[in-house]
Amino acid sequence: xxxxxxxxRHQNVVDNCQRVSCNRGIGSSLNGRCVISxxxxxxxxxxxxxxxxxxxxxxxxxxxxxxxxxxxxxTKFVRRVSFRMSPKLPLRLHVADTAPFxxxxxxxxxxxxxxxxxxxxPRMSPTTYVFRPRAVNEGVSGMSEEMHDKMIFVxxxxxxxxxxxx
Numbered sequence: 001x002x003x004x005x006x007x008x009r010h011q012n013v014v015d016n017c018q019r020v021s022c023n024r025g026i027g028s029s030l031n032g033r034c035v036i037s038x039x040x041x042x043x044x045x046x047x048x049x050x051x052x053x054x055x056x057x058x059x060x061x062x063x064x065x066x067x068x069x070x071x072x073x074x075t076k077f078v079r080r081v082s083f084r085m086s087p088k089l090p091l092r093l094h095v096a097d098t099a100p101f102x103x104x105x106x107x108x109x110x111x112x113x114x115x116x117x118x119x120x121x122p123r124m125s126p127t128t129y130v131f132r133p134r135a136v137n138e139g140v141s142g143m144s145e146e147m148h149d150k151m152i153f154v155x156x157x158x159x160x161x162x163x164x165x166x
Contacts, residue, residue, distance in 0.1 A: 115129045
């Protein structure tokens with residue numbers, strides 16, 4: 001759990017991320033506010049290339065959302081993760097409905113990846129993260145890059161609280 005004041009330090013409006021998921025259900029008042037956070041990791045890893053195959057100009061990457069150091073089981077509260085590969089290419093949207101929440105995609109430039117997380121409790125608003133991996137430009141086989149962030153839940157339902165604390 002974290003205080004509401006501390007929560008606002010993690011909601012940086014400059015980076016286009018929406019880390020806070022609020023309960024949109026009827027009866028979720030601001031009285032007795034409950035705030036729970038979970039650490040996450042957004043990352044990408046270049047697949048290891050077979051040295052006997054010709055060099056590929058656009059390497060294949062695994063892009064993922066994983067639990068952070070707290071070791072939370074994301075499957076207990078995450079329903080779907082959508083990966084939008086580029087704001088300029090709206091059809092490059094990939095969805096992971098089951099764990100592990102990852103996709104495999106050819107990435108040829110360092111455009112930002114938008115990751116939207118939808119939760120098992122439909123009353124909780126989705127959260128959105130923007131990940132700008134610099135490793136994509138360097139393109140060394142096996143290279144990876146990760147960004148640590150938070151999922152923050154305000155006034156989750158009692159069932160969602162149980163899932164978050166399990």
